Amino acid sequence: MVFITGIGHLSGQAQKQAMVSGKVISTSNEIMDFATVQVKGTSIGTRPNEKGIYHLKVDAGKHTLVFKAMGYATVERTVTLQAGERQKLNIKMHQKDMELAEVKVEASHVGRINKSAFNAVAVDLKSMAGLNKNLAEVLTTVPGVKLRETGGMGSDMQLMLDGFTGKHVKVFIDGVPQEGAGTALNLNNLPVNFAERIEVYRGVVPVGFGTDALGGVINIVTNQRKLGWFADASYSYGSFNTHKSFVNFGQSFKNGLLYEINAFQNFSDNNYYIDYYVTEFSDDGISENTDKTKIYHIKRFNDRFHNEAVSGKIGVTDKKWADRLMLGFSYTHFYKEIQNGVLQKVVFGEKHRHGFSFIPSLEYRKRNLWVEGLDVMANVNYNHNITHNIDTASYKYNWLGQRKYTGVPGEQSNQNNEAKNKNWNGTLTANYRIGHAHLVTFNHVLSTFERTTRSYVSGSSRLSDFTIPKRSRKNVTGLSYRFMPTEKWNATVFGKYYNQYNEGPVSQSDDGIGNYIQMSQKTSAFGYGAAGTYFILKNLQAKLSYEKAYRLPSTDELFGDEDLEAGRANLRPEKSDNVNFNLGYTPRFGKHGLYMEGSLIYRDTKDYIRRGLDNVGGMDFGFNENHGRVKTKGYNVSLRYSYADWFSLGGTFNSMDAIDREKRLAEGTGQASLTYGQRIPNQPYRYANFDASFYWHDLFGKGNMLSLTYDSYYQHEFPLYWEDFGDPDTKARVPEQFSHNLTLNYSVAKGRYNFSLECRNLTDEKLYDNYSLQKAGRAFYGKVRVYFGK
Numbered sequence: 001m002v003f004i005t006g007i008g009h010l011s012g013q014a015q016k017q018a019m020v021s022g023k024v025i026s027t028s029n030e031i032m033d034f035a036t037v038q039v040k041g042t043s044i045g046t047r048p049n050e051k052g053i054y055h056l057k058v059d060a061g062k063h064t065l066v067f068k069a070m071g072y073a074t075v076e077r078t079v080t081l082q083a084g085e086r087q088k089l090n091i092k093m094h095q096k097d098m099e100l101a102e103v104k105v106e107a108s109h110v111g112r113i114n115k116s117a118f119n120a121v122a123v124d125l126k127s128m129a130g131l132n133k134n135l136a137e138v139l140t141t142v143p144g145v146k147l148r149e150t151g152g153m154g155s156d157m158q159l160m161l162d163g164f165t166g167k168h169v170k171v172f173i174d175g176v177p178q179e180g181a182g183t184a185l186n187l188n189n190l191p192v193n194f195a196e197r198i199e200v201y202r203g204v205v206p207v208g209f210g211t212d213a214l215g216g217v218i219n220i221v222t223n224q225r226k227l228g229w230f231a232d233a234s235y236s237y238g239s240f241n242t243h244k245s246f247v248n249f250g251q252s253f254k255n256g257l258l259y260e261i262n263a264f265q266n267f268s269d270n271n272y273y274i275d276y277y278v279t280e281f282s283d284d285g286i287s288e289n290t291d292k293t294k295i296y297h298i299k300r301f302n303d304r305f306h307n308e309a310v311s312g313k314i315g316v317t318d319k320k321w322a323d324r325l326m327l328g329f330s331y332t333h334f335y336k337e338i339q340n341g342v343l344q345k346v347v348f349g350e351k352h353r354h355g356f357s358f359i360p361s362l363e364y365r366k367r368n369l370w371v372e373g374l375d376v377m378a379n380v381n382y383n384h385n386i387t388h389n390i391d392t393a394s395y396k397y398n399w400l401g402q403r404k405y406t407g408v409p410g411e412q413s414n415q416n417n418e419a420k421n422k423n424w425n426g427t428l429t430a431n432y433r434i435g436h437a438h439l440v441t442f443n444h445v446l447s448t449f450e451r452t453t454r455s456y457v458s459g460s461s462r463l464s465d466f467t468i469p470k471r472s473r474k475n476v477t478g479l480s481y482r483f484m485p486t487e488k489w490n491a492t493v494f495g496k497y498y499n500q501y502n503e504g505p506v507s508q509s510d511d512g513i514g515n516y517i518q519m520s521q522k523t524s525a526f527g528y529g530a531a532g533t534y535f536i537l538k539n540l541q542a543k544l545s546y547e548k549a550y551r552l553p554s555t556d557e558l559f560g561d562e563d564l565e566a567g568r569a570n571l572r573p574e575k576s577d578n579v580n581f582n583l584g585y586t587p588r589f590g591k592h593g594l595y596m597e598g599s600l601i602y603r604d605t606k607d608y609i610r611r612g613l614d615n616v617g618g619m620d621f622g623f624n625e626n627h628g629r630v631k632t633k634g635y636n637v638s639l640r641y642s643y644a645d646w647f648s649l650g651g652t653f654n655s656m657d658a659i660d661r662e663k664r665l666a667e668g669t670g671q672a673s674l675t676y677g678q679r680i681p682n683q684p685y686r687y688a689n690f691d692a693s694f695y696w697h698d699l700f701g702k703g704n705m706l707s708l709t710y711d712s713y714y715q716h717e718f719p720l721y722w723e724d725f726g727d728p729d730t731k732a733r734v735p736e737q738f739s740h741n742l743t744l745n746y747s748v749a750k751g752r753y754n755f756s757l758e759c760r761n762l763t764d765e766k767l768y769d770n771y772s773l774q775k776a777g778r779a780f781y782g783k784v785r786v787y788f789g790k
Contacts, residue, residue, distance in 0.1 A: 018081035021055045022089040024048045024067060032093055033367070035069035036436065040076065045436075049368070051318060060085070067091050068487075117482075117492050117531035119202045119543055119582045119599060129193050130745055130754025132236045132244070132783040135220060136187040140713065142200050143597060143638040143652040146687050149188065150773045152270035153242060154305030154336050157188040158770075160684065161216045162202050162601045162634065162656060168551060168574075170213040173220045176361070176379045177211065177425050177445065187218070189307055191246045191264055193232060193785070196223040203580035203601065204531055204545040207478025207494045208429050210445030212552045212573075228252065230789030234754075238781030242268040256316045263310040270303035272776040274399075275766065276344055281396075281404045298399045300339050302349050307334035311359075321366070328361040328381075338391075341412065341564060342613055342622050344773050348411045349397030353563065357385030373433035383423040389563040391415045392457065409457070412564075416456040417466065419562050423555075424448045439482040441494075447474045449555045453562055463566040463621055465516035470504040470559040470569070474552055491532040499524045500552045504559050504569030513566055513621070523573050525550045543582040550575055557609060557624040566614075566623040576605040595640040595650065603632035604661075610680060628662025628673075630680060645697065651690035658683060675722050682734075682770065686716035703750040709743045720772060734768050754785040 024032040031052035038045035039058055048054040056065070060083040067075040072093040081087055121142060128138065136157055139145045146160040161169045171178045171187060173195075199219040201209075209217050229251040236244045243266070250260030275297055279290045315326035338351040361381035369376045391410050395403040408414070426446045433439055451470040455461075480494035500523045505516035529547030536542055553571040560567030579602040587594050608630040613622055634657055640650025658680040665671040679685060691711035699706045720732040740763055745756040757780070761767065764778040 016060055016083050017057050018060050018083060018085040018087065019055060019057050020065065020079060020081070020087050020089050021053070022091060023052045024054060024069075024091045024093065025052055026072070027092050027094050032069055032072075032091075035067055035072075035093065038066045038068070040064040040066050065089070067093060069093055117490060117533040117543055117545060118204060118206055119545065119580050121200050123198045123200070125192055125195055125197055129232070129787070130234075130747060130751070130756050130783065130785045131192060131743060132238070132756055132758050132781045133192045134188050135190045135192060135195060135198065138192055139187070139198060139200065139218065140689060141652075141691070141711075143599065143636045144202050144601075144654055144656075145200065146654070146684060146715075147188075148684075148769050149775065150770050151339070152240065152272060152303065152305070152776055153266055153268035154189065154270070154307065154334070156770075157186055159187070159218065160656075161200075161218075162599075162632075162636070162654075168213060169216055169218060170209070170211045171218050171220070172209060172211075174222055174363075174379075175209065175219060175377070175429070176363075176381060176427060177209075177447065187220075189266055190220070191234070191244060193234060193246045193248065194222065194262070194264070195220045197221045202599070203578055204529055204547040204549075206441070206492075207443050207480045207496060208431075208441055210427055210429070210443040210476050210478055212474075212476055212496075212498055212550055228789070230787070232785070232787045232789075234783060234785035236781055236783035238758075239779035240268050240270055240272050240776065242266075242779075242781065244783075250313075252317070256318045257314075258317060259312070259314040261310070261312050263308075265306065265308045267306040268304070270305060270339075270776075271300050272779070273297055273299050274344070274774040276399055276774070278400055279347075279398045280400075281398065281402055286404075296399065301401045302337045302351070302397075303339035304337045305335065307332065309333075315363075322364060323367055324363065324365040326361075326363040328359075328363070330357075330359040330361075332357050332359075332385075338564075340773070341620050342770075343620050346412075346620055347397050347399055348391075349395060349401065349403055350393035351391045351411050353387060353389045355385060355387035357383060359383050375431045375433075377429045378427065380424070380426040383421070383425070385421050385423075387419045387421070387562075389415055389417050389419070389461075389561075391563075413462050414457055415461050415563070417453055417461065417562060418456070419451055419453045421555075422448075422450045437483060437485045439484070441478075441480045441482070443476075443478045445474075445476045448472070451555075451559055461562050462513055463560055463564075464562050465505045466562075468505040468516060468518045470555075470567075471502070472504075472555055472558060473501045475499040476552075487535070489532070489534040491530070493530045494528065496527040496550075497524070498527065498550045498552060498573070500573070502553070502558055502569050502571075504567065506568065506570045507566075519570055521570060523552065525573065525575070529578075539585055539587045541584045543580070543584075545578075545580045547578045548576075549578055551609075553609060553624075560623075564621055566621050568624060571609060571624060572607045572626050574605055574607050574609055576603055578603050591644040593640075593642040595638070595642075597638040599636050601632065601634050601636075601656070603630075605630045605632070608680075611682075627660070627680075628664075629660075630658055631661045632656060632658045634685075646695045647693070649690075649692035651688060653688040654686070656685050658685070674725075678722050678724050679719070681719055681721045681723065684715055684718050684734075688714045690714075699746075701748070703748070705747045707743075707745045707747075709745075710740070711743075712738065712740045714738050732772065734772055735766075737765060737767050739763075739765050739767055752787055754783070754787075756783045756785075757781070758783075 024035045033048050033052055037054050046054055046056045060081050062080045064076055064078045075091055136147050140147050144162040148158045150156045159169050201217040205217045231249040233247045246264040248262045252258035275295050277292045278296050279288050309332040311330035313326050313328040317324050333356040335354040338348050340346050359381055364378045367375045391412055393411055394406055394409050396406050397403045428444050430442045449472040453466040477497045480492055482492040484490035503520040506519045507513055508515040527548045527550050531545035533543045551574040558567050558569050581600040584597040606629050607626045609624050610627040611624050634655050636654040638652040642648040660675045660678050662673050663676050665673045693709040696706040715737045717733050717736040739761050741760045742762055743758045747754050760779045767775040
């Protein structure tokens with residue numbers, strides 16, 4: 001298509017022409033700057049500008065104008081124009097939605113992503129703002145995603161995505177990487193009100209994120225649409241003395257100035273019951289007795305967590321020199337008691353940590369910078385956080401809360417240290433549109449990290465050396481080209497350059513702790529890939545992608561946490577060949593909607609970074625190591641049915657086998673590896689979810705809605721250690737689990753007021769995760785939310 005802006009025509013032609021102008025917006029009043037306007041049957045067309053306004057010059061006469069945008073229903077309007085006339089024609093475009101779990105796969109903004117060659121989906125959170133959920137819990141409805149937590153609120157959290165877990169999956173907020181952001185900003189601590197939607201990219205990731213993820217990317221998108229003013233507040237209370245509150249308010253002015261304040265807090269005693277044996281102390285305070293066959297029903301007692309966060313933004317929009325320029329600042333604080341170590345048998349009674357962080361940021365965006373079609377986005381933030389690890393008690397505790405005096409400071413290792421992390425992240429993205437079919441994207445991300453640690457007691461942690469500096473610098477540069485001749489198919493090719501410098505302590509001991517020396521290493525590599533999509537039928541879409549990818553070790557893997565996790569600064573980057581195939585079918589038959597999706601996943605990873613456990617001198621700790629070669633093969637399927645706007649049910653099933661394919665025990669040796677052909681331990685490989693929702697509209701008043709949702713989660717048992725070792729009848733496993741939740745939500749005045757009640761783990765199942773750490777039983781929560789705005 002040739003786009004004509006109406007500038008530079010001959011004066012003779014101009015006398016016979018007319019102009020059509022107007023604004024293109026969505027039914028939710030969102031600016032449709034990515035739409036196209038075309039005169040039907042011709043190649044004459046244009047695009048709206050950043051304000052959604054278009055101008056189109058045509059010959060006098062009768063014409064049909066066609067308005068198109070990915071994810072929206074096509075709109076046609078017929079106009080009759082006289083020579084020299086200027087006619088105004090505003091257009092509202094309707095979204096084409098698909099249902100996903102109890103939320104929608106949103107077409108606006110991410111309609112182009114959903115129809116792109118990348119295996120991506122977007123979850124709309126606006127309808128969930130009244131629920132007592134955090135962002136991590138919402139993600140469990142997405143195919144291929146599983147949430148892993150070591151306990152209650154504030155516990156360590158990992159997201160599994162198509163068989164990859166932990167640092168394989170990168171998290172962004174508004175396209176900005178969240179490395180070094182601190183505990184308070186983990187996904188399981190962010191309320192669902194915090195964001196407008198979540199974008200999930202599984203497998204191959206667009207270069208626009210500038211990331212080195214192997215498993216995928218999760219992008220949290222906050223509300224950036226212009227509003228006059230708004231205020232959103234909520235409070236929830238529930239089991240285990242759990243309190244959550246959230247407030248968000250802001251205002252935009254006609255001169256383009258806007259501001260926004262966002263604050264939230266979480267608090268919980270996490271004093272739920274678990275079932276475990278107890279090491280009993282004798283009256284003499286010396287001897288101990290442990291009967292592992294005698295199981296107690298006991299309450300956790302040193303697991304309180306609370307965090308607070310406040311952030312503000314101020315800036316301008318819709319200026320000639322900037323579509324959006326925002327200066328932001330965030331402050332967070334957390335306090336976390338440590339109930340147990342990496343294994344449940346390790347009990348702590350006084351060990352804890354606390355810290356804070358402040359994060360200034362700057363964001364700049366401009367469409368058509370210098371030339372038509374060149375869009376530039378730049379972000380920079382600085383994460384400065386300090387964490388105190390305190391373990392000085394001279395007592396040993398058991399699960400009954402009893403203690404005995406040991407005379408040796410430290411329940412695990414004597415420490416009272418302060419770790420100061422300084423982390424810079426800078427991102428530059430430029431998109432250059434050439435006509436309608438061509439798009440070139442350039443992205444560069446720079447991340448730097450530095451940690452200094454000082455101790456208020458003698459010496460360093462056994463898992464680190466505080467005198468050795470810990471530094472990392474990472475650059476990822478990407479360039480891609482997308483060809484999209486029609487909405488029926490498009491293809492993308494891309495290349496990436498990775499560069500990293502690390503400096504830190506490496507243990508010279510056989511057991512991996514102590515005897516540290518300072519080491520540094522540099523890594524650079526090139527990656528590449530391609531992705532394509534084709535609509536076989538109107539509602540049947542196929543996607544295929546391949547990437548030669550690299551994942552650079554994260555700062556946590558390189559340097560640990562100075563407490564329970566040992567770092568290894570000489571970790572090598574993971575190298576992986578990734579293939580993804582996806583088939584999606586979304587037909588609609590009157591009031592009946594159907595959503596079907598299936599994906600095949602293949603990963604061949606070399607120098608796979610695996611987390612393991614070890615014990616030295618009675619101290620259990622976690623560590624990361626390069627584990628040769630691992631192949632991951634699997635699939636996930638998703639099916640959903642909806643009837644009109646009052647009923648929806650569906651679910652997903654996921655099967656991911658990560659198999660050790662390293663034949664030799666060590667490189668350059670002839671010794672065969674005993675783990676060859678076995679699954680990677682302590683990793684779920686079969687899991688599923690199911691949900692059903694009912695909606696009653698205009699109940700007790702127009703604009704009100706009552707919804708009832710049931711959801712459940714299934715997990716097949718999996719071994720804690722290598723599955724072929726040990727006696728099959730006695731070996732440690734995480735057992736099969738099936739949990740159920742029930743939620744009742746009442747929305748009043750079109751969402752202005754919300755009241756919700758939730759029961760989690762309805763049948764009080766025993767739930768476990770990493771290395772058999774037990775999670776909470778049945779729990780109840782209630783939430784109240786109010787929203788005002790115009």
